[in-house]
Amino acid sequence: MKVLGIETSCDECAAAVVEDGRKVLSSVVATQIPFHAAYNGVVPEIASRKHTEWIYGVTKEALDKAGLGPADIEGVAAASRPGLLGSLLVGLTFAKAFAWSRSLPFIAVDHMLAHLYASRLELPSAASEAKPGGAPERDAPSGGTADYPFLGLLVSGGHTIICRADDFDDITVLGTTIDDAAGEAFDKVSKHYGFGYPGGAVIDRMSQTGDSGAFLFPLPNLYKGEHRYDVSYSGLKTAVINQLEQFRGKSNPAGTAPRKEDIAASFQKTAVDILLRALFNASEDTGLKTIVAGGGVAANSYLRARLAGRKDLRCIFPPAEFCGDNGAMIAGIGYRHLARAETSPFSVNAAARVCGFKRRYP
Numbered sequence: 001m002k003v004l005g006i007e008t009s010c011d012e013c014a015a016a017v018v019e020d021g022r023k024v025l026s027s028v029v030a031t032q033i034p035f036h037a038a039y040n041g042v043v044p045e046i047a048s049r050k051h052t053e054w055i056y057g058v059t060k061e062a063l064d065k066a067g068l069g070p071a072d073i074e075g076v077a078a079a080s081r082p083g084l085l086g087s088l089l090v091g092l093t094f095a096k097a098f099a100w101s102r103s104l105p106f107i108a109v110d111h112m113l114a115h116l117y118a119s120r121l122e123l124p125s126a127a128s129e130a131k132p133g134g135a136p137e138r139d140a141p142s143g144g145t146a147d148y149p150f151l152g153l154l155v156s157g158g159h160t161i162i163c164r165a166d167d168f169d170d171i172t173v174l175g176t177t178i179d180d181a182a183g184e185a186f187d188k189v190s191k192h193y194g195f196g197y198p199g200g201a202v203i204d205r206m207s208q209t210g211d212s213g214a215f216l217f218p219l220p221n222l223y224k225g226e227h228r229y230d231v232s233y234s235g236l237k238t239a240v241i242n243q244l245e246q247f248r249g250k251s252n253p254a255g256t257a258p259r260k261e262d263i264a265a266s267f268q269k270t271a272v273d274i275l276l277r278a279l280f281n282a283s284e285d286t287g288l289k290t291i292v293a294g295g296g297v298a299a300n301s302y303l304r305a306r307l308a309g310r311k312d313l314r315c316i317f318p319p320a321e322f323c324g325d326n327g328a329m330i331a332g333i334g335y336r337h338l339a340r341a342e343t344s345p346f347s348v349n350a351a352a353r354v355c356g357f358k359r360r361y362p
């Protein structure tokens, strides 16, 4: 079954065609980064306007690259939650119209669950188009199927979720962030220092030549009781942005001008330490030794290398180009729903949030 997947939850206008939930026939991701870079963050009004302008062309390109026409599509999936409401509505409405006009089954899917599904996608040789700025693949395996249950690590610009996954649509949140999301912390630090936008890929790149021991930033005091699997990034962000001088390590003593690469590498190391402490606590307590990652931050080369270093764990990442927002993961998980004969009514609406700092997700 060939499913068209549409994803417009944030600043990527994306469409893809995936066969039987795994085989990516095409994937087109039109990034809006240049339009938001001047503001150092996503401007929701610009995002939805660009989606409106681009969604037809992006979908057409996805069909063309797959060598298919609209008549070859057998099902349509779109991200309906969580994300920027105005942006989600564009893709969702377009997908509904496509499905309605061709009498196709339609499913609205959760974009975070789709991130967790992304590692199951099979990368085509030349059919896809990666967005710029993705981290190089290093040291950690990409793609692959994990048997349920496994531990999910969902790390994006808006969410940080450590969960137990019992099926593609059945997760139990074990931990989350009590303030900023992991990607948000990268973006805010980068914005403060003017490193570039979006911050994650930039800091990842800069860190390659930085000394991660130059600054010794503190970890949050979140390792006990109900917070054993939770993370917090606001303290780290404050330390890196406002109190940098207090945390100089031996390799960067007082009086030495800080190198920006050292700031980046020290921040990245601590950000990953925070994440992994909670993740490893969850693995230890649940006995789950397989970890499946997803979301933009899952492209981080240091995170991938650190997890690859844990030989006692099986860590599965999506191919780098399917870590960030893309239509293939939407089509992939959409197929799973459609294969169970689950469809959405055309009255289904977009939802900006599934929940905030809550145990339940979705």
Ligand code: KG4
Binding pocket: 010, 133, 134, 135, 155, 156, 157, 158, 159, 182, 183, 184, 186, 187, 198, 199, 200, 201, 204, 295, 296, 297, 298, 299, 300, 301, 323, 324, 325
């Ligand atoms: O999943 P995604 O594309 O969109 C959301 O659903 O939010 O994630 C975007 C986030 C941004 O915060 C971006 O800075 C971060 O992923 N990101 C990275 C890397 N590439 C993207 N963070 C760390 N290292 C990277 N290589």
Ligand code: ZN
Binding pocket: 009, 111, 115, 156, 295, 296, 324, 325
């Ligand atoms: Zn996302």
